[in-house]
Amino acid sequence: MTLELVLLVTLAFLLIPLLIRLMRGPTVGDRVLALEVIGGIGTLMIATISLTSQRTVYLDLGVLLALFSFLGTLVIARYLERGLIS
Amino acid sequence: MTVLDLVIGVLYLAGAFFNLSAVVGILRLPDLYCRLHSSSKNTTLGSLLILFGLALREMQLGEGAAAVKLVAIAVLLLIVNPIGSHALARASYKYGVPLWQGSVVDQMPGA
Numbered sequence: 001m002t003l004e005l006v007l008l009v010t011l012a013f014l015l016i017p018l019l020i021r022l023m024r025g026p027t028v029g030d031r032v033l034a035l036e037v038i039g040g041i042g043t044l045m046i047a048t049i050s051l052t053s054q055r056t057v058y059l060d061l062g063v064l065l066a067l068f069s070f071l072g073t074l075v076i077a078r079y080l081e082r083g084l085i086s
Numbered sequence: 087m088t089v090l091d092l093v094i095g096v097l098y099l100a101g102a103f104f105n106l107s108a109v110v111g112i113l114r115l116p117d118l119y120c121r122l123h124s125s126s127k128n129t130t131l132g133s134l135l136i137l138f139g140l141a142l143r144e145m146q147l148g149e150g151a152a153a154v155k156l157v158a159i160a161v162l163l164l165i166v167n168p169i170g171s172h173a174l175a176r177a178s179y180k181y182g183v184p185l186w187q188g189s190v191v192d193q194m195p196g197a
Contacts, residue, residue: 003091003094003095003098004140004143006098007098007102007136010102011102011105014102014105014106014109017109017110017112017113018109018112018113020113021112021113021121027118027178027183028178028181029118029122029174029175029177029178029181029183030118030121032174033112033118033121033122033125033171033174034112036125036170036171036174037108037109037112037125037129040129040133040163040167041105041129043133043159043163044105044133044136044137047136047137047140047156047159048136048140050152051140051143051144051152056149056151056152056155059152059155059156059159060155062159063155063158063159063162066159066162066163066166067162067166070166070167070169070170073170073173073174074169074170074173076174076177077170077173077174077176077177077178078173078177080177080178080180080181081176081177081180081181
């Protein structure tokens, strides 16, 4: 389990530069990109936590986070491209 | 400390390295398109490596269903990640985000 805890701390430190990019991204696309990568790293962290705490149910939350991060990116990209969502 | 532990450790290390390179690229590169180029490929490969490492660990612990679910998450990320990056780059180009001034060629002019 020690290996997974080290991996969890490493992934948590990877979030800091993404938050900096999220704060001062010059365009909307930079902020959406930072949010997408934060969602991906959050999925990995949820999978790691579900292993260290021995609860398999948490993996469903990982699937949901990945799916909704992708949907948010797609909706914002469509809104930027056409000016309307539907 | 078996061989399987060593393989899992190497998978974790490689995945963390690819994710780190993606994050450094997102923080340091000059342009939105360069940042997308850095993030899409590196996060896909890094996430796949880490998820396969976790699946091997679950199989070592005897949790086969969790390993199958982790592989399903890996396949989902493999499909979803390039589509999101492509849609974001296309929408940003049509929205009018300028290229970096040191860019050499624009292969989608006037779109």
